[in-house]
Amino acid sequence: MTKLWRRHRWWLTPTLLILPAAVLFSVVILASAVESLWISLHEWDGFSPMVWIGLGNYRELFADPQFYVSLKNNLIWLVMFMLAPPLGLAIALLVSQKIRGMRLLKSLFFIPLVLASVAVGVVFTWVYTPEFGLLALIFRTFGATAPAVLSDENFVTFAVVIAALWPQIAFCMVLYLAGLNNLSEDLIGAGRVDGARGWNMLRHIVLPQLTQVTFIAIAVTVVGALRSFDMVSVMTSGGPFGSSEVLAYQMFEQSIFSYRFGYGAAIASVLFVIMAVFIAWYLTRMIRADERGG
């Protein structure tokens, strides 16, 4: 036995070391993702046997008006979330002065990032509460009445996205702060000699050096926007009348509340395809950037 172990140790050790992680990850994460695609081709309530219906769920989905509402909301999330990288950069620039006390202020700006999204959702629900919330208070100081944003179909998604932007901006700010630390002194010095200042300096000398960071910031922001679930669930439960639903929430609702697991899996698969297109774009960009760099 020991001899056998000695002879095969060179490959047995690494295999044994990586096995727990690989098995757990493949079984729980990867296999589940594939299984969902399979389930999406069935009618299933989670208890009775699955019934094969081919593309039936997808046909139903593409005829479902709620699907287009969710899709439109996902698009609103995506577009509005693109504010996070520039605003994050702005705050990062703001706190990049070396003055006493600035470090503490800087870390206070980070706080929204570590809050649980449920907490952020509750905080903003309170801010938006008609008559009593912070928003109502602000409107009242100007002699106006705040609209009940969370129960108004026209405002609700925007209100939820603004809440979700709060931690996302903080995230982008952290990324840009790291990027600003690694700027090339020489290039900036040269720029100063050439008379570049303020906006011009930022646009032509600083931003080109931050391309990599910007790329990462946009990537995490896109993934964050497509993943949005917690805020919708906590702040509106998709309401009023489904007007603030996104794909992730619609999927959850169809599966958990209506026991339509096949239909839910189909929605998840559509979300997955959207994400996959994005990941493919992201990876090709990354590989191309790598080749250019190397």
Added chain:
Amino acid sequence: MFPRPIPETAIWQRRLYVVLVVGILIVWLAPLFAIILTSFRSTQDVMGGNLWGWPTQFGLVDNYTAVFTQTPMARYFLNSLTITIPSVIGVLILSTLAGFVLARYRFRGNMLVFALFVGGNFLPHQIMMIPVRDLMVRLNLYDTMSALIIFHIAFQTGFATLFMRNFIAALPGELFQAARAEGATPFQTLVHVVVPLVRPALAALAILLFTFIWNDYFWAVVLTISDTVKPVTAGLANLRGEWISAWNLISAGTIVVALPPVAMFFLMQKHFITGLTMGAVKG
């Protein structure tokens, strides 16, 4: 340096700048201040509609006592700890082992395995929801803390392995040659050479994982229903339904949920930032 530093001699300019930043910070954190202030209000004031005026009496102690005695919040809090701590430890162990292999061994499929770990992280959680829930039902683990622990370990291992692999790959190769020359087995190398050197990375990873797992809400509502196993995030969402307009209590509950990650962050700020910037690929 960009932006151009304000010179040390321009004292007034520097002071004004700090005032400006503090002003912006107050606006930035206004929603948080609103919830903190509300958590100090007495129930009489909240019910009477006095939410922003000077309080007739303070409810700070009452509110937080109520959160812990009249609701299952203490239980939720304990559940969250019971779920989060073993999950973090589990991920740290699995990802160090896997990261070590991916960083130090060349074998066919190395890149593929690595790509799967990374790619799995970008998956929308909903694509795993139904099979994972079903798996836990079949294993008789549905509505237990073990279900959440197993899921969190599995999912976070993807990101953590990427993190540890990059860190271990950056260690100097001579170290490993020396260890081999001394006759150390790979396992000994891992324990006596790698682990002491990657301690900062492990610290950074641990605090990130703590935050991610503590803050999880989606899997908490998918895999648990009973109060005895629910973590604080799902618990808070429940309490909101029960206390509809008792905003002073809801606010206090929110602060309780938010506190542990914020405290961790301030205690280990440097590690947190390094971790986040290094692991930003995660999303």
